[in-house]
Amino acid sequence: MRDKDRTNRRGGALRRTAAAASLTLIAAAVPVALATPASASASDCTAYLKGRGYTIGPGVKRACAVAASPGGPVGDDACWRELLDLHVKESYAIKACDLA
Missing domain, CATH: 1.20.5 (Single alpha-helices involved in coiled-coils or other helix-helix interfaces)
Structure with missing residues (x-):
């Protein structure tokens, strides 16, 4: 026992x-x-591209703003496509949109 x-x-x-x-x-x-996730913004996106030597005009600002707006992957995809149309190197476009 x-x-x-x-x-x-x-x-x-x-x-x-x-x-x-x-x-x-x-x-x-x-x-x-x-x-909450770290708050990234359109300014992070534009600052990244500026640091890579790109001119930050209305097209880049618009693309980064699209990625920063709520919408998840759809916004990132639209950002990426717009940046590619502006002749941003693909790897930079992906990174910039991820930062926004």
Whole structure:
């Protein structure tokens, strides 16, 4: 009978430890899950392109503004296409639109 009591106590301690670990993990994960993404903007996009030697005119500003507006991948795709039409190097266009 004593062995059974010892086993139950160990099992209870293990369950409490597992529960505490789970709560700790949840407590750490909730702020990360609820955090808003880093706020990028059209100015990040234009600053990136300016740093690469491009002139920042109305077309570039418009493309970056499209990417910065809510719309997700659709806005990024429109931004990317507009920048390519303005002869921005493809890899720079992708990066710039991602920054917006």
